[in-house]
Amino acid sequence: MNNNIIKFQYFPFHLVDPSPWPILTSFSLLNLTIGAVLYMHGYNNGGYVLTIGFILTTYVMILWFKDVVTEGTYLGHHTTEVKNGLMLGLILFIVSEVFAFISVFWAYFHSSLSPAIEIGGIWPPIGITPLDPFAIPLLNTFLLLSSGAFITYGHHALIAGNRKGAIDGVILTIILAVIFTALQYYEYSEAGFTIADGVYGSAFFASTGLHGIHVIIGTIFIAVALIRIINYQLTNKHHNGFESSILYWHFVDVVWLFLFVAVYFWGNT
Incomplete structure (x- = not known):
C-alpha cells in the first residue's frame, strides 16, 4: 500500500508549524528586563544579567526571522x-x-x-x-x-x-x-x-x-x-x-x- 499521500491546501493562509521561538523570546525578554532593572539599581552582576538577556534576545530573534525568511523564500508559504x-x-x-x-x-x-x-x-x-x-x-x-x-x-x-x-x-x-x-x-x-x-x-x-x-x-x-x-x-x-x-x-x-x-x-x- 502506498503511504505517500499528497496533501492539498484549499485556503491561501499559512498554518504555522509549532515553534519554540515565541516562548524563548518571552523568557529572553524577561531576562533582559530583570537585568536592566538590576543594572540601573546598582546590583552586583546586574550588567552581566543584562548582557546575557540582550544576547539571548538577539539570538532568538535571528533564528525566528530566519524561519520566516525560509517560509517565504523557499517553502512558498507567503501567498x-x-x-x-x-x-x-x-x-x-x-x-x-x-x-x-x-x-x-x-x-x-x-x-x-x-x-x-x-x-x-x-x-x-x-x-x-x-x-x-x-x-x-x-x-x-x-x-x-x-x-x-x-x-x-x-x-x-x-x-x-x-x-x-x-x-x-x-x-x-x-x-x-x-x-x-x-x-x-x-x-x-x-x-x-x-x-x-x-x-x-x-x-x-x-x-x-x-x-x-x-x-x-x-x-x-x-x-x-x-x-x-x-x-x-x-x-x-x-x-x-x-x-x-x-x-x-x-x-x-x-x-x-x-x-x-x-x-x-x-x-x-
Missing part, C-alpha cells in the same frame, strides 16, 4: 493573503510605536509649555545650554531625508528590474544611516548636559535616544533586505520584507522631523 497579513501586522506595530513617541512628546510639552517654578518658570531651564539646531541636528535632518529618497529609489529600481540600482540605493541608505548614528553619538558626547540634569535632560535624551534606537533597528532591517537582494531572494514581485523595512524607515524619518522642530528648534528659542 498574497499572508503578505497582506504581515504588512498589516507591521502597520499595527508602527501605530504602537507612534503612541510610544506621543507619550514622550506629551512629557516634553507638559514641561516646556508651562515650565514649573521649580525649574525657574522658563524653558530651557536655567543652567542648561541647549544644542544648536542648525549644526549637527540640521545636518542629520538632511542625511535622514536623503536616505529616505535613496531607499525609495532602490524600491522603484527593484520593481523595474534594475537590480544594480536597487543595491546601490540600499547601500547609500545604510551609509547615510550609519553617519547619522555616528553624528548622534558625537552630539551626545559633546552635550553640556546629561539625562540626569533635570526634566530637560530626561526629555531630550528620552526622545532623541528612543529615535536613535529606532534608527539602529531600521538600519539592521534594511541591511538584511540588502543581503537578501544580493542573494536573489527578493524580486520585483516578491519583496515584502524590503517594503516593510522601507515603511519603517519612512516612519523614522517623519518622527525625526517632529523631533527637530519641537526639541531642537522650538526648544532652543
Whole structure:
C-alpha cells in the first residue's frame, strides 16, 4: 500500500508549524528586563544579567526571522493573503510605536509649555545650554531625508528590474544611516548636559535616544533586505520584507522631523 499521500491546501493562509521561538523570546525578554532593572539599581552582576538577556534576545530573534525568511523564500508559504497579513501586522506595530513617541512628546510639552517654578518658570531651564539646531541636528535632518529618497529609489529600481540600482540605493541608505548614528553619538558626547540634569535632560535624551534606537533597528532591517537582494531572494514581485523595512524607515524619518522642530528648534528659542 502506498503511504505517500499528497496533501492539498484549499485556503491561501499559512498554518504555522509549532515553534519554540515565541516562548524563548518571552523568557529572553524577561531576562533582559530583570537585568536592566538590576543594572540601573546598582546590583552586583546586574550588567552581566543584562548582557546575557540582550544576547539571548538577539539570538532568538535571528533564528525566528530566519524561519520566516525560509517560509517565504523557499517553502512558498507567503501567498498574497499572508503578505497582506504581515504588512498589516507591521502597520499595527508602527501605530504602537507612534503612541510610544506621543507619550514622550506629551512629557516634553507638559514641561516646556508651562515650565514649573521649580525649574525657574522658563524653558530651557536655567543652567542648561541647549544644542544648536542648525549644526549637527540640521545636518542629520538632511542625511535622514536623503536616505529616505535613496531607499525609495532602490524600491522603484527593484520593481523595474534594475537590480544594480536597487543595491546601490540600499547601500547609500545604510551609509547615510550609519553617519547619522555616528553624528548622534558625537552630539551626545559633546552635550553640556546629561539625562540626569533635570526634566530637560530626561526629555531630550528620552526622545532623541528612543529615535536613535529606532534608527539602529531600521538600519539592521534594511541591511538584511540588502543581503537578501544580493542573494536573489527578493524580486520585483516578491519583496515584502524590503517594503516593510522601507515603511519603517519612512516612519523614522517623519518622527525625526517632529523631533527637530519641537526639541531642537522650538526648544532652543
